[in-house]
Amino acid sequence: MDITTEEIKEVTIVRLAGRFDAYTAPTVKEKFLELQAAGRAKLVVDLSAVDFVDSTGLATLVAGLKQCRQAGGDLKLAGLRSRVRVIFELTRLDWAFQIHENEMAALSEFQGADDVA
């Protein structure tokens, strides 16, 4: 699994590529912990290059979500492919996460919230 990050002001975009399963989830988890330690609590996770997510992948995202919200931030998802979106719909995790069409939409949601604040 390839992970790249980009920082845009206080938001960190985490781009994942490949299969997101029990074998690759630990590296993502590590990245989330690294970001947490660096005080980065506003994340956009771009899944547009992820073709498969299993339950361990979901659990990793949920752990990231909890971690960000506890730190006063959020973890928003962007660019879900249809196969991945179905998994989120079946488990109704699409109601737990804010899911956006693409990075830009997720990013503007963060920035919109900042403008209000």
Add this chain to the structure above:
Amino acid sequence: MLRKFVSRNRQLLETLARSWRTVGAQGFALVDADGHVVFGNGLSAGEELSAPVGPYGSLRVIGLPGAGQTNSFGPQLTSQAQLLAQILKREVELESMTVELMGAYDQLVAMYNISQAARSCLDLEGLLSSLLKEAVHLTGAEQGFIALRHEDGWKKLACEPASPDGEKDLAIITLAQMIRDRGRPLVCNSREECLNVLPTMPPEIERLALTPIKVGDEVVAVIGLVNKAEVFTAGNQKLVGALAEEAGAIIERTHLQEQMVVQERMQRELEIAASIQMGLLPSSLPHVEGLDIAAICHPANEVGGDFFDFVYNADGLLGMALGDVTNKGVPAALFMVVSRTLLRAAAPLHSSPRRVLEHANNDIYDDLSGVGMFVTIFFAYYNPRTRELTYANAGHAPVLFYRNATGTCEFWKADGPPVGVLPEIMSKDHTTHLEEGDVLVVMSDGFNEAANSQGERFGIQRLQEVIAANASRSAGKIRAALLSAVETFAESTPQADDQTVIVLKVTGAQGNRGTGA
């Protein structure tokens, strides 16, 4: 050497002496390089004829008539001396070959001793110290040591001859680390070289040979030999290298054996965990007026994250639960046990499935927040008097309902994320009146996610079709049809996820037989 030669070839020398006497010589002698007579006599006076016997000495003949002028006996003596030199050379060669052979024999015996020791006892320290003893003995070193690497650094394992711990240990550890970094043997044949390698080298160390013991490319231990009368030769190094190779093989074997023991113990523990977990599932199914119930849980591995349960609440409602924990293996199994226990504790207190899920969520979300695990749960109460089924679904799929009146198989989607994801439960209670012939099937995603060799998934639609086609049969037959349809589809592809199912079929008033778990 020359004296040994004389004692072995006395007869030949006497024959030569006799032949010189018959031609008039007064004396015949073999003299060594220092001028000592080792054979013969009568060298006190007279003309002397001499011929060198290689580098070993010379043959001398005394008192021959006219020896000085004619030298006619000179060539004869020279050829005899050359012959003796040839014989001597052969003997010297033979002798050194014998020494080599003896050495090789010693080494073979040492190897044999070590491999015997490796077979007879499993104690690594004992093995390595017997190996060290052989290395010290064979090279003629005064002392030796073995340092073994472990997680925290180096440990002096054995010393030959045994010596009390002392300041030398620090040097041993430093040297061992040096050899590990270097990966190759190191020999110092003088005090100066020793100091070049380590300025703090203990003063009594004059010569040093260090050899790494490797497992694969990793240096796991170091054999050190200290001081000997002569230098450490290439032969010594070769020998210690061979011993080190043997030692590496022993260490590797010991590690493998340890790993196997650990694996076996883990396997046993998993089996115990699996039997505990299976013991938590209902051993018999409830007998409810007007219901035919079948259920089963097939973990993909020893322990799984799926569970089902039946429990009655205070109002006499039959509660049923099916849950699927994220992740696999032991963590999932532990989480499954916690989830099931929390549901069991909550169910008697509430008549609303949503409230039961809320109760469980409060504990799971707060206590297990950092774990990042969650559990999808379908929880329902059935009221046998009113035939009403009230359920709440936290992220669980698939839940399929065959409605006899319409002949269709409905897909009851979850209306909230799983338990443990959010601080609140979003799922609502839903109530349906069950009619005769209706079939409720709650499954874990091990059914719809089952894949064949092309990577195609069984999917929810196929499950609906199997249920619709078998709806007129008993709960047990419907369960069997689902399992066999998925198994046929997957062919040889191994089951990747747990498969758990509850089938609840509404019968007439008489049909209340449960079908075993």
